[in-house]
Amino acid sequence: MEDMSCHLTPREEQTVKEFMEIVNDLRLRRNAGPLQWNTAVKFMMARKFEVHRALALYEAHEITRFKEGLVRFDPQNNPLKKELETGKFTVLPTRDSTGAAITIFTANKHFPLNSSHQVTLQGLVYQLDVALHSVDTQRCGIIFIYNMIGSKYVNFDYELCQKILSLLKGAYPARLKKVLIVAAPMWFKAPFKILRLFVREKLRERVSMVNLPQLSLHIPRGSLPWELGGILRLDHNAWLLHCLKTNSNGDLCDISSIPTSPSSGMILYQSYEGMMQNGNGPLSDGEMEDLGELTSSVHEKHNCEEREKEVEVVKKQNQDTMLSPCSTRADISVEDKLRDASSLTSNPERDSSKDGKKGNMLLEEFIQHLCQKGRKGLYEEYAEIKSKPLEGTFNIAKLKPNQPKNRYSDVLSYDHSRVKLTCPADQPSLDYINANYVDGFQQEKAFISTQGPLPKTFSDFWQMVWEQKSLVIVMTTRTIERSRGKCGQYWPKQEETSVNYGDFNIFNNGVEHFKDFILTSLVLTDLKTETCREVVHLQFISWPDYGVPHSALAMLTFRDKVREQQAQALLVLGTEWKDHPRGPPIIVHCSAGIGRTGTFITLDSCIQQLEATGMIDVRGTVEKIRFQRAHSIQMPDQYVFCHLALLEYALSRGLLQDIDLSGFDDSDSESE
Template identity: 40%
Template sequence: MTENTATKQFLEEINKWTSQHGVSPLSWDVAVKFLMARKFDVLRAIELFHSYRETRLREGIVKLQPHEEPLRSELLSGKLTVLGVRDPSGASIALYTAKLHHPSKTGNHVVLQALFYLLDRAVESFETQRNGLVFIYDMAGSNYTNFELDLSKKILNLLKGAFPARLKKVLIVGAPVWFRVPYNLLSLLLKEKLRERVGTHTMCKSCANFHFWLIWLFLVYVLNPLFSSFVAFCDCIISFVICSQVQMVKMGDLRQHLPRDCLPEHLGGCLPLDVHSWNLQLLSEQNGRVDPVDELVGIPLENTSIHIPGPEVMSLAELMAHLNRAQRSGIYLEYEELRREQPPGTFTCALAAHNQERNRYGDVLCLDQTRVRLKARRNERSDYINASFMDGYKQKNAYIGTQGPLEKTYGDFWRMVWEQSVLVIVMTTRTDEGGRRKCGQYWPKEEGGQEVYGHIAVVNHRVDKHAHFNQTTLELHNTERQVTHFQFLSWPDYGVPSSALSLIDFLGAVKHQQQWAVQAFGSQWRGHPLDPPMVVHCSAGIGRTGTFCALDICLSQLQDVRTLNVCQTVRRMRAQRAFSIQTPEQYYFCHTAILEHAQRQGLLSANQ
C-alpha cells in the first residue's frame, strides 16, 4: 500500500467517527503524523490516534494553552525542552531534568501538559516524523524527593504507545544509587529470563542467584522504604528493557549515543543551553497557534465510549499465541488479578436502607457513577433500580446491565425500558435453575397474553422458538412501541454455554434485530447515532451478562480494526458494572469463543 493510499484510508475511517460527533474532519498533515509513527500501518495508526486522544482525555488535557498559567511557567522552568539539534540519525532530542521537579509545588497534570505541548511541537517537523525521537531522562543531581512514581509511569506509558512519534530510545543518565540498584536488578533478572527463552546460558544459575540475593539484601535493609515504589516503577519499564529502548548510561558515555556538541552543559556538552530562553522563543513563535487535534480531544467524555482500541491490542494470531502460552491456568490467573482490583467508585445509593429490598443479591450492587436513574415521580422516595449503563465498542451506553427483575421491581423494570427507549431485551438465564428462582416472570410468556406492570401494559404478540433461544415480540400498550425479548436457554448459572458458536449466533440475531428496530423507530430516537441501549440481564446481572457484553465488544472491535484485547475490555467493563464476569471459566470462554468465531469466519486457519 502506498503512503497516499494509506493516508486516504486512515482519513476515511477516522472521519466517519468525526462526522458522528459533528466536528471538523482530521487534516491530511495530522493523519500523516500518526501514520508515520506506525510506518503507515493503517490499523495501528488508528489505534494510536484513539490511544493519544484517550490519554489526553484521561489526564484532563483537552486544550493546550501555553501562554496561560500555570502551563507557561512550567514551560519556562527548564524542566522540559526539545533541543534545537538532532542526533546523528536525525531524531529530535527531548530532555526531562528530574532535579527541577518538585512534586509538592507542581502537579502531574501541568507537567504532562508541558510534555504534550513540547512533543506536539517537535513532531510537527516532517524530519522528526520520519526519523523519530530520543528521550533523555536526566537524573543528575536529583534525589528521591524529585522522583514521582506516578508521573514517571505516565511519561513512559505515553512514550510507549500513546504519542505519534517513533521512539528511538530512552536514555536515563546520572541515575543515583537509589534508582540504579533496583533497575540493575530488574535488568539482570530479565536478561536471565531472555537467555532461558533462547536456550543460551552465559551465566550460571548459582551466580545469578547469588547476585540476586546480594541486591535483595541491599533493598531490604538499606532501601526498604523505597522498594515497593520501585517494584511498581520497574513493572512499567519491563517492555522497554526487553526491547532495549531504555538504557541507563553514565554522563561520560552520552557521546556514544549523541554528538557531544548537541548536549546541554550540565550533561557534558560543550555548548551551554539556556532552556528558559529556548522555550521562550518557542512560545513567541506560536502566538495564536491552535492544536489541530484539540477539537477532537475536546469531545466531552460523557459522549465517548471507554471501549476504543488502546495501546495493548492483540491480533488474532497474538491472541492464539497468548492462549497457547498461558493455557487455561494462566488465563485463570489473569482473571484473578482482575478480580482483585477494586471497583473505581461508590455504592452509596445501592446500600441505602430503603433500597436494599430492590437488590436481588446483597453483594451485587450498582456503582453510583454509572447507575440508571428512574425519572422522578411525585411521592416516590427513590429513583433506584439495580441497573448500570455500560459502554459498547465506540458507543456510549450501548447496554443496560441489570439483575433479573424481582416481582416487586417489575414496574420499575418496565419504566426503565420505556424511559430509556429500549427496543431489545436480552435475557441469558432461565427463570428457574437447579431448583432455585433466578429471575421473575416479568413478561407475559404465552402468545396473546397481557400483563400490567405498574402503569405499563405489556402484550405478547408472538413467540419464535429456535434451537438455543426464544424470540418474543412484545408491545407496550398505549404507546405503540414494540420491544423484542430474547431469551438464551443454553447457559448454566456460573458456567459457560456448551457451544460457543450457538451464543455467537444468538448475539448476531440480537444485533440484527436491534438494527432493524432502530430503523423502524425512525425519528422518535434522538439519542446516540448508534442506537438506544439494549437491556442485558441474567440473574445477578454480572456473570453471563458481562460475558455476553465482553464478547460483543471484542468481536465488534475485531470486525472494525482486526485487533482486540479481552483483558482490557473486561477491566473497563468492570469499571461500569462492578464485578462483571463472575468466574475464571467465563473469562477463559471469552478467549476461546473469539477464536472459534474467527476460525469459522476464515480469519484464522484451523492449524494456526
C-alpha cells in the same frame, strides 16, 4: 430534497442558524446568494453540530472544489460519462450494520494515463453528492473501500490517493467512518509508511488494511457485492440512472462564495474570533505531513519501471500461509506473521511482557497469549482482576427503602454508573433500580446490566425500558434452574396475551423458537400517554446448569441475532433516534446481572473491537466493565470462555483455518 428541519433538535437548529449567519455574511460580501438550509445542515451534521469545525469544513470544501474543478458536472457527455461508466467508483444500495453508506473504488479499473485527476474526482464527488441526499448517510456517515484485488502498480496513482483521502477526511461534508484497503499487493505493503497515518488517533481508528475474509468483520456479507465475498449482485447502471434522476448538481456544487484565488479562501474561519485553533486547514499539521510522507514514499519506492517485476518475484516468495497458531515453521518466523497481521491496524497502547502480551493484541498475538497462559494461566489472570479493590460506592443501593429491590444483598449497583428512574421530587428513593450503564466499544452506555427482575420491581424494570428507549432485552438465564428461582416472569409468555405492571402494558405479539434461544416480540404501551413501542425480548436457553457452554457457536449465533434485531428495530425507529448510530442501550440481564451478563457484554465488545480495529483486549474490556458494574464476569470459567469464544468467532469468519490448543488443560468449574 427532504426538509431537514424535522430531523433536528432545537439545539441543533440553533447551531445551524449560527453557522448560516456567518457563512451568509461572507457570501453577501462576495455578491453570492444565501446558502441553502439543507446544505448548511450537511456541513453541521458532518462536524457534530460544532460551528467552528463546520466553518473550517465548509471553507475547505469550497477551496477544494474550486481548485480541482469539481463543478458544472455533465454526466451525460464525455469525459465524465465515460468515467462513470467504468464503474471504478460506486455507491452500494446497502449499508453496514451501523447504517453507514458503503462506497467502493476498484483500483484495477483505474488507469492514470486514461483519466485525469479532475475527471476521476468529478465522478467520485458527483456520486457522493447523490448519496448525501439521504438523511441516513448524513447521520451515519460513509465507509470507503479501496479494492486492490487484481490491481497492479500501473493502476496506482499516489497523487490521486492523496487527493481522495484529503477530500474525504477534511474537505467533504460527510462523516468518514472507515477506510478499508482490501487485498493490498506486496508492492503496496512494502513502503508501508501509511502506518504513520494510524499514529494519529482519529485516522488510526478509521483506516485498516484487510484481506478478503477479514472484510466481513467490518461489513456484513449481505451488504457486500459478490466480488468482495458478499451476496449482492451489483447494478452500477441502475445506480447511475438514480444519480441522473436525482439531479444533485447545484447543491454542494455551489462554490459561488469562493474567492477568485484559492489562496485567499481561509478568510472565513480566520475571521471567526479565533475559534479555530488550527488555521492551516481541516487536517492538522501532523496529519498533512503524514499524508504527504505516505504518498511520496510510495512514489519514490516504485518509480522504477523494473519495480513491478521485482515485486512479482517477492510475491511468489512470500505467499501468505495460515499456520496452526501454536506451531512454527522455519521459513516463516513469528515476527514475519506479526508483521503481516499488523496490516490490520497500529496501536501504540500495545504492551508486552515476558509471560505474554497484555492489553490490545493482534489475533496472532492473542493466540500466542493463550498458548503461553493455558487455562491455569487465565485462571491466575482472572484472580488478579478479581483481587483489585472495588472502585466505587453503593450508598444509594444500601438505603433501607432500596434494600428489598436488590435480588442479592451482595450484588448492588454502583452510585457513579447507576440508571436512575424518573420519580417525584419528594420521593427520591423511587429513582433506584439495580441496574448500571456499561460502555461498549466506542459507545458510551451501549448496555444496561441489570439483575433478573423481582415481582416487586417489574414495574420499575418496564419504566426503565421505556425511559431509556431500549429496543432489545437480552436474557441469558431461564426463570428457574436447578429448582431455584433465577428471574421473575416479567413479560407475558403466551402469544396474544398482555399484562399490566405499573403504568405500562406489555403485549406478546408473537414468539419464535430457535434451537438455543427464544425470540418474543413485545409491544410496550405507556398507559398514561397511550403511546406504544415495539421491544424484542431474546432469551438464551442453552447455558447449562453447571459451567459454561461447551461450544461458543450457540452464544455467537445468539449475539448475531441480538445485533440483527437491534439494527432492524433502529431502522424502524428512524429519525426518532438521534444519538449513537448503534442505537439505545441494550438491556442485558441474567439472575444477578454480573456473570452471564458480563460474559455476553464482554464478547460483544471484543467482537466490535476486532471488527473495527483487528485488535483484541479481553482483560482490558473486563476491567472496564467491572468498573461500571461491580463483579462482572463472576467465575474464572466465564473469563476463559470469553477467550475461547473469540477464537471460535475467528474460525467462523474464516480468519483462522485451524487452532491447536491440545495442551490447554480442560477443567470444570461452576459458573452462574
